[in-house]
Amino acid sequence: MRNIIPILAIYASAMLACQSNSTKSVSTDIKATHTDTASKQCFQYVDKKDTASLSLEINNGKVNGALSYKLFEKDKNDGTITGIVKGDTIIADYTFQSEGTTSTREVVWLKKNDQLVEGFGEGEESNGKMKFKNLANLRFDQAMVFKPVICK
Known part of the structure; x- marks a missing residue:
């Protein structure tokens, strides 16, 4: 019986030490997530011989990226x-x-789950660029779905 008490004390100390370390790493991870406001995301559309690639960097409601x-x-x-x-x-x-x-x-893309669905609609030229006549009338049913991929 005397041998069990020191073994239990060592076991309890080891368990407490493990718990305090995991708490520290979780709080560090959460803090890092909150301070990093930019996020890079990559997507790809593939249908038979058609492909399109999209990489986005979103920061405070603004988006920049590359599209092909x-x-x-x-x-x-x-x-x-x-x-x-x-x-x-x-x-x-x-x-x-x-x-x-x-x-x-x-x-224009609409986010559905983890995918982006490209919108299509009637366009017009305005100041040297093609714009949609009415964003509210866009259709997202023409199945150009960009799926997430690992950024290269």
Whole structure:
């Protein structure tokens, strides 16, 4: 019986030491998460021979990133996006190169779970760029779904 008491004391001390260390690391992780306001996210759309890649950096409601479309039998588009996040929607200007010409058009994605669904709708030219006539009338049913991927 005398041997059990020191063993229990050592065991209890070891358990308390483990608990205090894990508490410290959890609080450090939470603090680091709260101080880091920028987040980089990458997405990809793939359908047969069509692909599109999107990388976003979101910081305090503003979004910047890169977007590339490689659609079968169409010219490749590579460019950058800058815009805003409104709730579950990203609204941005996409400035890209295609056939040696620089163009700008508005792009919109709706976040559904961990995916981004690109919006489509009637457009018009305004001040040298293509914009949607009415954001409220966009359709998100044409199945251009960008799924999350690991950023390269």
